[in-house]
Amino acid sequence: MRELDVKVITENVAEMCKEAAYYLPEDVYNGLKRGRETEKSEVGKIVLDQIIKNAEIAKAEDRPYCQDTGMTIVFVKLGQDLHIVGGDFNEAINAGIAKGYTEGYLRKSVVGEPLFNRVNTKNNTPGVIYTEIVPGDKLEITIAPKGFGSENKSGVKMLVPADGVRGVKKAVMEIILHASMNPCPPMVVGVGIGGTMDRAALLSKKALTRSIDQRNPMPEYAKLEEELLELINSTGIGPQLGGTTSALAVNVEWGPTHIAGLPVAVTICCHAMRHSHRIL
């Protein structure tokens, strides 16, 4: 059986945290450029110019793209034929987060307890780690740091089957209109449909790890993505100060659900749609 030492995991996670914070993925950068070309608001153009220049500075100088370097979401696919050795798997990931955020001069934005004390853990741990067991002997890691300006505007609506496609669209748009200019648009919108309340939320997060240029493989959902994007871009929200580039993409993921339910979750991401992906 293939073995993988936890030290390798820690080193890779540390590097991935820095990469994600400094380098905006190319699909998002190109999406911003396309938005700049089609944007109709003069102020919107100025805002997009600043955002594009910001991405270029961050990349050229290895600096965080945004000061909110996020809570670290970690999606792991662990091959069932891989043996992790040398220590605790989750501790290794968190050690990587601590190392990356410290060495990379990233902001430590995590408090250890949410309500009564709210004391900063000072190394951005713990991350939010989702582990899936899959066939094979590889370890696939996606690091998706999530800023909270946009996370605070995300939401879940528990619809019923009779609400249908129209209900889903209305539910998404209610969340978008409530968010308005607050989550640092142009947004990338992740939508999770189906499952349970928590599964829908997770699907909406996973949707944000997909390229903004890649539509859902099922034609009905691809069409829904296009229609939702058009609706969002007709709100006038624009790139923060009004305009036509409110969102760069809508990514929808779906899952089986109960005969009585139609959960819909929306994770709003700002233009800093950051992620880093490696297979070990």
Added chain:
Amino acid sequence: MAESIRITTPFTEEMSRKLKAGDSVLITGTIISARDAAHKAMTEALARGEKLPVDWHNQIVYYLGPTPAKPGDPIGSCGPTTSGRMDAYTPTMLDQGIKGMVGKGSRTPEVVEAMKRNGATYFAAVGGAAALIAKSVKKYTVLAYPELGPEAVAALEVVDFPAIVVIDCEGNNFYEIGQKPFRNFDMNKI
């Protein structure tokens, strides 16, 4: 859009009253960072009858929690945070003499009323343009609450810090003005 208006600190009510929603500005001088935890600490200190660690008279507050500075740099990435989280504390802070606020996102009607009363202006910096904004910051000095780390109250010496007047001291709101011409959305048509 017209050319940017240059403003310098201290930022007086007279200067504030000349600005209109939609004006583009470049700020030079000293602005003071404070966000969630510092606002809570300061309003609690005021409630206890204590004096604040910073004189806010004619100051511009910047809602900010920067990344740590790399060696040799004055500051790390330093874009605005969401202003709305400070709304519960803002009327109290405006009454302390703050004349300008820099952040991002909407404000409550209570904040807008307090702005009108005090002749204060609300500016937006571009959310997420944190590495770009850092270029305009020349010096970062912690003034109070060092234990809050990135949330400490600090003086930022800035040159040509780019911002846009979103809500002026008469309550005109550029978020509404800027969105309106591009809004073509009706929930009932879905």
